Amino acid sequence: MNKTLKITRIGNSAGVILPKEVLARLRADVGDALFVSEAPDGIRLSACDGDFAAQMEAAETIMREDRDILRALAQ
Template sequence: MNDHSKIAPDARGQLIGTVEIKKIGNSSGIILSKDVLARMNVTVGDKLYATLTPDGGFRLTPYDPDFEKAMEIARRGMKRYHNALAELAK
């Protein structure tokens, strides 16, 4: 394993593990350790979302920014039309 496969700590965080890139068929995949999966609270089959960071890197997270945006719009609509939705629920 070379030095490029390790996650280096930075001023914002701490080292929590390393990742390994492996060939999977015609694609490549990142192998995450059990410890990293546990810290992220994800299991095999869950989706992770890659977002770009201002410093040119990227962040993997189980948080879906598009879903959160849609939920915020839904919350505003439910608040605005609370009375109408309550009547429809009867």
């Protein structure tokens, strides 16, 4: 699916309107959260999984706090 979306002004911000076909592919609906991530070929947009987001936050905390231990384990 290739779609061109136009950026529109929303107050002091900017946004895009997602067509219903795109929402269906994302399995998302009005009010749902979307996750934006960087990919080697650009930006990736996906439906936000609350459990996954919490797990990633926990992993980032562990990686920050135990950086030396993780570096030693990697060798």
